[in-house]
Amino acid sequence: MDDLKALYQEVIIDHSRNPRNFGSLESANRSAEGVNPLCGDEITLECHLDGNDIIQDVKFSGHGCAISLASASIMTEMLKGMSKTEAESLFKSFRLRVTGEGDASVDDIGKLEVLCGVREFPSRVKCATLAWHTALAAINGNEKKVTTE
Amino acid sequence: MNDVALKSEFEVASSDALDVDAIRAQFPILEEKVHGQRLVYLDNGASSQKPLTVTKTLERYYASQHANVHRGVHELSDRATEAYETARKTAQKFVNAQRCEEIIFVRGTTEGLNLVAESYGRHTLKPGDEILVSEMEHHSNIVPWQLIAERTGSIVKMIPMNDDGEIILENYQEMLSEKTRIVAVTYVANSLGTINPVKEMTKLAHQAGAVVVVDAAQAAPHLILDVADLDCDFLALSGHKMYAPTGIGILYGKAELLEAMPPYQGGGEMIQRVSFSGTTYAGIPHKFEAGTPNIADAVGFNAACEFMWNIGIDAIAAHEQKLLRYVHDRAQTMNDIRIFGNSKQKAGVFAFTLDNVHAHDIGTILDRKGVAIRVGHHCAMPVMQHFNVAATARASFAVYNTQAEIDSMFDAIFEVKELFGC
Numbered sequence: 237m238d239d240l241k242a243l244y245q246e247v248i249i250d251h252s253r254n255p256r257n258f259g260s261l262e263s264a265n266r267s268a269e270g271v272n273p274l275c276g277d278e279i280t281l282e283c284h285l286d287g288n289d290i291i292q293d294v295k296f297s298g299h300g301c302a303i304s305l306a307s308a309s310i311m312t313e314m315l316k317g318m319s320k321t322e323a324e325s326l327f328k329s330f331r332l333r334v335t336g337e338g339d340a341s342v343d344d345i346g347k348l349e350v351l352c353g354v355r356e357f358p359s360r361v362k363c364a365t366l367a368w369h370t371a372l373a374a375i376n377g378n379e380k381k382v383t384t385e
Numbered sequence: 386m387n388d389v390a391l392k393s394e395f396e397v398a399s400s401d402a403l404d405v406d407a408i409r410a411q412f413p414i415l416e417e418k419v420h421g422q423r424l425v426y427l428d429n430g431a432s433s434q435k436p437l438t439v440t441k442t443l444e445r446y447y448a449s450q451h452a453n454v455h456r457g458v459h460e461l462s463d464r465a466t467e468a469y470e471t472a473r474k475t476a477q478k479f480v481n482a483q484r485c486e487e488i489i490f491v492r493g494t495t496e497g498l499n500l501v502a503e504s505y506g507r508h509t510l511k512p513g514d515e516i517l518v519s520e521m522e523h524h525s526n527i528v529p530w531q532l533i534a535e536r537t538g539s540i541v542k543m544i545p546m547n548d549d550g551e552i553i554l555e556n557y558q559e560m561l562s563e564k565t566r567i568v569a570v571t572y573v574a575n576s577l578g579t580i581n582p583v584k585e586m587t588k589l590a591h592q593a594g595a596v597v598v599v600d601a602a603q604a605a606p607h608l609i610l611d612v613a614d615l616d617c618d619f620l621a622l623s624g625h626k627m628y629a630p631t632g633i634g635i636l637y638g639k640a641e642l643l644e645a646m647p648p649y650q651g652g653g654e655m656i657q658r659v660s661f662s663g664t665t666y667a668g669i670p671h672k673f674e675a676g677t678p679n680i681a682d683a684v685g686f687n688a689a690c691e692f693m694w695n696i697g698i699d700a701i702a703a704h705e706q707k708l709l710r711y712v713h714d715r716a717q718t719m720n721d722i723r724i725f726g727n728s729k730q731k732a733g734v735f736a737f738t739l740d741n742v743h744a745h746d747i748g749t750i751l752d753r754k755g756v757a758i759r760v761g762h763h764c765a766m767p768v769m770q771h772f773n774v775a776a777t778a779r780a781s782f783a784v785y786n787t788q789a790e791i792d793s794m795f796d797a798i799f800e801v802k803e804l805f806g807c
Contacts, residue, residue, distance in 0.1 A: 240753050244746070244804045253741070275745050276762050276775040299775050301743035302805075357749060 242353035243360075244302065252302035257312035261295040270298075270370030270382035272362055277304045281370045289320040291375070301363055303354060308367035310347055320375050327368045334364050403696065403704050409785045411436040411692075422755025425790045430575055430734055430781030431759050432625045433606060435689075439628060442688035446681050453677055455654065469680045472687035473670070476635045479690045480601075480620060481611040487643065489636045489673045490683050494602040495525040497621025497636035498569070500673065501598050502529035504646040505619070505638075506567065512538030514566040517595075519544040519552055519581070520771060521574040524764040526600045530569055539566070546771065550577035550726040557586065561593040568597045572604035572620075576765040576779065577726030578709075578734030580608070584615050591616070596642065602626055602634075606783065607705060607732045609698045612637050624682065628783075629689035633682035636673075643669045650675040701784045705733035708782045712791050721807065722798075725768075725777055733782035736763075739798070741807050744776040750804060751778075754797035756790075 264282035271278050277300030284292045294312045299305075315323055330345050332338030336355040345352075354364045362384040373382045409415050412434050417424045426434060446468060452461035454469045470485075477485040491497045506529075510516075516530045520543050527541075534541045544557045552570075561568075568590040572583050587597040596618035601610060605622040612620055619642070624633040638646075648655055648666055652675030657665040666672045693701060712735045716722050725736040738744060748760035759779045762769045769775060780794060 240750055240800075240804060243749070249805055274761065276766075276769070278775075301745040303746070360745070360749060363745065 239353065239356045243357060245350055245353065247350045248302055248306040251306035251309040255296075255305050255309040257295045257309065259295050259297055261293055263293060264295075266374045266377060268370050268374035268378065268382060270366050270373070270384075272300070272304070272366050272384040274385065275301065275363070277301065277363065277366055279304070279308055279367055279370050281308075281367065281374050283315070283371070283374055285320070285375060289375075291315045291318050291320075291323065294371070296367065296370075300366070301360075303351070303360055303363040304366050307351055307364045310351070311367050311371060314347060315371065323375060324372060327372060330368065331365060334361050403700055403784065405704070405785065405787055408436075408696065411438065412785055413437070415785060419755050419757070420753050422753075425754075425756040425793045427780040427782065427786065427790065427794060428757045428759050429606070429783035429786075430603060430626070430763075430779060432631070433628050433783050434785070435630065435685075436628055436692050438692050439630065439685050439688045443630065443681055443685050446684045450684075451681065454680055455671075465680055468684045468687075469678065472683040475687045475690045479605075479610060480622075480635070480637050481613050482637050483613065484640055486669045487637055487640050489638065489643075489670045490678050491621070491634050491636050492632055492679070493623035493625070493634035494600055494621045495623075497619075497634055498526055498598065498600060499529045500636055500649045501619045501621070501638070502533040504649045504673075505596070505642065506530070506533040506539075507537065508645075508647055510534070510537035510539040510566055513564060514539040515560075515562070515564045516541045516567045516569065517544050517557070517560055517565055517590075518542070518569045519571065520546045520767050521550060521552070521577055521579060521765065522569065522571055522767070523575050523600065523602070524766070525602075526569050526571060526598075527767070530567070543767070544568075544570070546579075548772075549728050550574065550579045550768075551728045552579075552581055552586070554582070554585070558589060561589055561595070563594060565590065565593050565595040568595050569600070570597070571600040571602075572610075573601075573607065573732045573734075574726070574765070574768070575603045575734070576736055576763040576768045576777070577728070578731040578736070578781075579726055579728040580604070580730035580732055582730075583617060587615055587617050603732065603734075606693075607698075607702050618642055624686040624689060627689055628692055630682040630685040633679050633686045635686075640669060643673070648672050648675070652676045654678070696784060702732075704784060705782045705786075708786055708788065708791060709733045709735065711788050712780065712794075715791065715795055721802075725772055725774075734779060735781070736777045736779045738774060738777050739801065739807075742801055742805050744778045746805070747778045747798070747801050750801045751794065751797045754793070754800060756794050756797045758794070 261282040263284045267282040279298035281296045283294040329343035369382045450464040452465045454466040476488045590597045599617045599620040601622040606627040620637040625631040655675040721740040744760040
């Protein structure tokens with residue numbers, strides 16, 4: 237049961253039930269779509285990037301499991317105000333931590349720590365990273381649909 | 386000559402009430418622990434586990450019978466050929482075909498359906514011709530038809546179902562016309578458990594001059610198959626869902642249709658004479674079996690048929706129906722569970738969602754409790770679209786499952802509700 241309690245923490249359930257920054261963004265100048273063909277999770281991410289490549293605002297919509305919704309929700313909270321480079325670096329650390337390759341003392345991921353329980357569930361790592369892949373595609377102006385497969 | 390697998394070593398007495406303990410003893414994998422829990426395997430719709438009769442048959446085949454078939458002058462080649470062709474006769478009996486030449490060994494249902502679409506479809510379809518495919522088909526009985534329609538200018542049309550997951554026969558009848566060339570329908574729907582009225586649908590299709598292709602992948606483990614009674618033109622099934630090894634299945638086709646069809650693949654085994662001025666093909670079924678076939682798994686398929694006959698397919702079906710009634714009774718006491726597939730004729734499939742919990746989260750939590758189910762779209766995305774859900778959870782039963790295992794599943798479902806606070 238411990239693994240499950242670590243995965244489905246209250247914060248995760250809360251974010252999946254009441255996702256923050258959910259909806260579409262009127263001021264968006266970048267967007268991308270992501271899909272996990274294995275489970276059918278779909279996410280659309282829209283953001284507003286200013287002239288200095290700072291993420292001024294970001295919203296997402298779509299459907300998915302608790303892990304993918306919570307991951308997307310927490311991610312949008314953290315991305316606001318970040319530069320493109322900072323976002324890329326945070327995702328790199330996050331990916332290392334959720335696959336169990338990272339080191340908590342080196343890869344500080346702040347609030348995303350709550351998602352680390354997923355490393356005990358290899359088949360669910362993609363649920364946690366879908367939103368990030370989609371966000372980075374949007375930020376980098378890559379309009380091709382992102383797929384986890 | 387060796388008796389191959391026709392004689393089962395682990396016969397189970399056939400009676401009204403199954404000796405499930407004796408049956409379970411033939412499946413060592415059921416003793417496995419997963420995440421420290423006793424395995425409860427309820428993903429039989431995806432693939433069933435294999436009894437010792439099947440695995441021992443494979444072992445014995447490789448230990449004492451293996452060589453290539455139909456080409457050796459030596460003893461082992463004779464043994465392998467005999468074993469392989471015996472399996473074909475067993476398959477003939479399993480679907481009640483008139484002739485064993487009407488049985489083609491394929492990798493599974495998917496290959497069987499693709500063979501029909503490619504060979505029969507490409508050979509007969511003209512622009513404007515219509516292929517009717519039901520809304521509840523597995524992708525493997527949709528996509529091959531779309532591919533061949535694209536190449537021939539024919540049109541794929543969907544036969545709708547109602548909200549209980551039953552084909553709407555009035556709509557089907559209205560759709561049939563002189564343009565209809567092929568009707569492709571599943572006998573048992575993998576995502577819903579619906580048993581379709583294939584015999585009646587075949588009769589109507591024949592009146593319109595169309596041929597009927599039956600996907601029997603989910604029917605083979607639960608129903609007595611009788612192509613003579615159904616009068617269908619083609620029927621495909623997979624061994625691995627009915628206790629046989631992976632990588633082996635059969636395609637049944639009416640002899641006169643198979644004889645008129647061009648080969649599906651070229652190679653050894655399927656020819657009569659090859660020269661650069663022209664090649665003549667072997668007769669059926671070998672015309673459709675290019676290359677060295679999957680001999681060992683065909684012999685394993687033989688053992689699986691014997692396994693099912695020894696228990697009795699009726700007895701297997703009755704046992705699974707009992708489990709299905711039990712799971713429905715238990716589900717009915719919960720007000721936050723939604724069941725998909727409420728057809729009057731239904732096989733042992735229980736597809737559901739829980740309010741406020743995504744199917745993947747259900748699947749992960751059940752897995753940690755040792756309960757293996759399938760979650761997702763079940764390769765039936767049009768069914769998901771019909772019910773406006775992205776994914777469902779599905780428990781599917783086999784002869785070795787018990788009521789206690791269904792209780793374990795519900796215990797785990799209550800854990801899900803607890804974790805999600807609902």
